[in-house]
Amino acid sequence: MSDPMRAYQKCVLCPRKCKAYRLDGKAGICGSTSALRIARAALHYWEEPPVSGEVGSGAIFFSGCPLRCVFCQNHQISSEGQGLEISVARLAKIMLELEGQGALNINLVTPSHFAPHVVEAARLARNEGLSIPLLCNTSGYESPQTIRMLSEVVDVWLTDFKYADPSLAARLSGARDYPQIAKEALSLMLESTQSKGGRLVSNDGTMERGVIVRHLVLPGEVADSCAVLDLVWKLCGNAVDLSIMNQYTPNERCRAQGGPLSGALSDEEYEIVLCHADDLGFERLWWQQGGTVSESFVPAFDATGVRGPEL
Numbered sequence: 001m002s003d004p005m006r007a008y009q010k011c012v013l014c015p016r017k018c019k020a021y022r023l024d025g026k027a028g029i030c031g032s033t034s035a036l037r038i039a040r041a042a043l044h045y046w047e048e049p050p051v052s053g054e055v056g057s058g059a060i061f062f063s064g065c066p067l068r069c070v071f072c073q074n075h076q077i078s079s080e081g082q083g084l085e086i087s088v089a090r091l092a093k094i095m096l097e098l099e100g101q102g103a104l105n106i107n108l109v110t111p112s113h114f115a116p117h118v119v120e121a122a123r124l125a126r127n128e129g130l131s132i133p134l135l136c137n138t139s140g141y142e143s144p145q146t147i148r149m150l151s152e153v154v155d156v157w158l159t160d161f162k163y164a165d166p167s168l169a170a171r172l173s174g175a176r177d178y179p180q181i182a183k184e185a186l187s188l189m190l191e192s193t194q195s196k197g198g199r200l201v202s203n204d205g206t207m208e209r210g211v212i213v214r215h216l217v218l219p220g221e222v223a224d225s226c227a228v229l230d231l232v233w234k235l236c237g238n239a240v241d242l243s244i245m246n247q248y249t250p251n252e253r254c255r256a257q258g259g260p261l262s263g264a265l266s267d268e269e270y271e272i273v274l275c276h277a278d279d280l281g282f283e284r285l286w287w288q289q290g291g292t293v294s295e296s297f298v299p300a301f302d303a304t305g306v307r308g309p310e311l
Contacts, residue, residue: 004149008023008034008116009024012143013146014066014112014142014146016028028113030064036114037063037084037085037086038062038306039077040060042305043057044107045057047059048158050205051206056104057107058095060098062110064078064114066141067174068173088117090308092121092122092128093125093308105206106133107137112146112150118150133156140182141175141182147192154192155209157192157211159182160213160214162215166180186211186232186235186236190236211236213240214243215229218261219266220259229282242284248265250262250264
């Protein structure tokens with residue numbers, strides 16, 4: 001049997017296919033070696049209602065990211081390397097600890113560049129009694145082989161679909177191929193869900209299996225947002241839930257550069273996108289109330305819940 005950790009050697013886990021020798025301590029484009037790093041593990045209350053409910057989602061924030069979105073709110077961990085190195089055994093224990101705190105699910109935030117570790121930890125946790133769903137919270141920029149690897153353990157896909165225009169994807173995330181990659185990834189996520197019996201929601205509304213597609217509306221890019229919804233509708237129809245977000249908040253870099261991304265999204269722009277989703281026929285649509293930006297929650301990446309005897 002092959003060693004799954006060999007996937008970190010000449011790494012092609014993400015669509016960048018940088019072939020970094022991560023097992024030898026070389027960081028890939030994601031910013032990570034094969035050393036598993038986590039920045040926070042705690043209950044999180046600001047996801048969609050089927051994910052957070054009232055008691056919270058058990059969010060585990062992984063360090064590193066294959067994308068480099070200019071507007072990233074989590075840049076301390078996505079590109080600055082904040083986080084602590086832990087073992088696979090410790091990751092499994094963290095999952096169990098979060099369930100013990102009452103989490104509705106285990107919410108793996110940007111985990112795919114550590115997919116072999118995640119799969120092994122999930123197996124260990126299940127063997128030790130983990131009973132709540134595992135959720136993959138992803139940018140949507142995923143390779144087919146990594147989705148198939150994670151499909152063994154993932155119950156719910158919470159995936160972004162950021163752009164329809166390759167030029168916009170290139171300018172804002174350095175990934176001209178994002179739209180095509182995201183389409184292929186979403187199709188595989190839906191295929192994985194359907195192979196397990198399709199969307200499943202508990203009596204209290206908690207999603208136990210399914211796909212939620214997220215789209216963050218960017219100031220000045222309403223036309224692209226509507227084009228994203230067209231793509232998602234054509235690919236999936238009402239087989240997925242749709243979450244349209246208005247929480248764009250300009251970071252320091254965007255404020256300094258000026259232009260539309262230096263300010264907030266207008267109510268009018270957001271309403272246009274919501275109306276387009278309604279016109280297309282999406283039946284399970286999540287949206288955010290006014291004031292979300294001022295109330296948006298970016299957690300402290302201070303290693304909360306990460307340390308333990310297995311560290």
